[in-house]
Amino acid sequence: MKAEKGNKVKVHYTGTLNDGSVFDTSIGREPLEFELGSGQVIPGFEEAIMGMEIGEKKTVTIPSNEAYGEYSEEKIFELPRQSFPSNIDEALGQTVQLGDQSGNVFLAKILEVTDETVKMDTNHPLAGKDLTFEIELIEIN
Template sequence: MQQVKAGDKVSVHYHGKLTDGSVFDSSQGREPLNFVAGKGQVIKGFDEAVMNMQPGDKKTVHIPVAEAYGHRNEDMVMDYPVSDFPADMTPQVGMELQMGDDQGNVFPVVITQVNGDMVRLDANHPLAGQDLIFDIELVSID
């Protein structure tokens, strides 16, 4: 039977959990996740986990921080004055926004704190700093 190798287009079902058992994402009730194995389209640990699997195989993998979304980077936490926000916007904790840099790159940020006239924005991935556990089922190799 065929095994996954780099360059194969694969379909997988998965459940992503934190080490405390809470589920942060799942393909349950949705179409399988499709990606090309070994091309960096998913986090490194997930990519490596599907290698050599065969259709129908199931496994649970523990993915350490370094092979998931990396460690939190405090340089990606910034304070901005409320006055820099559009006049019709009231910044609130938990709001997700898009920011741009001088090179024209756009990236997501989350408001984590509002203190008077200052707002704290965090550009770290929400799962940065977390070890992850995935239950993976290889549906097909195309």
């Protein structure tokens, strides 16, 4: 039986960057379970699993445009300092959770804090990076 769109699958995986550093893995945890074709994982990851059989292992490199997208300067912006708590200086370099007026929540890395503004980067931390995954298909339902 081969994995196809609509199947619920369980996989073990390890994701690495070009320098070999591991950014995520399911090893030591429960396998990742999701429905193929549902958009729950990045497109390139889903594509890699299509057609795999239970017990099959493969290594794939997913280009950034099929993963978390290209890094975009347009996702860096400045907000007025008074919009933030007074201890924002302590968060420099950290990723914080923000909300917009529509109630959407997103993550932003604080790049710079001045007396007037806070410069933030809302790109995904893995944007612009090619990702390599070692994948093992454990189960198909």
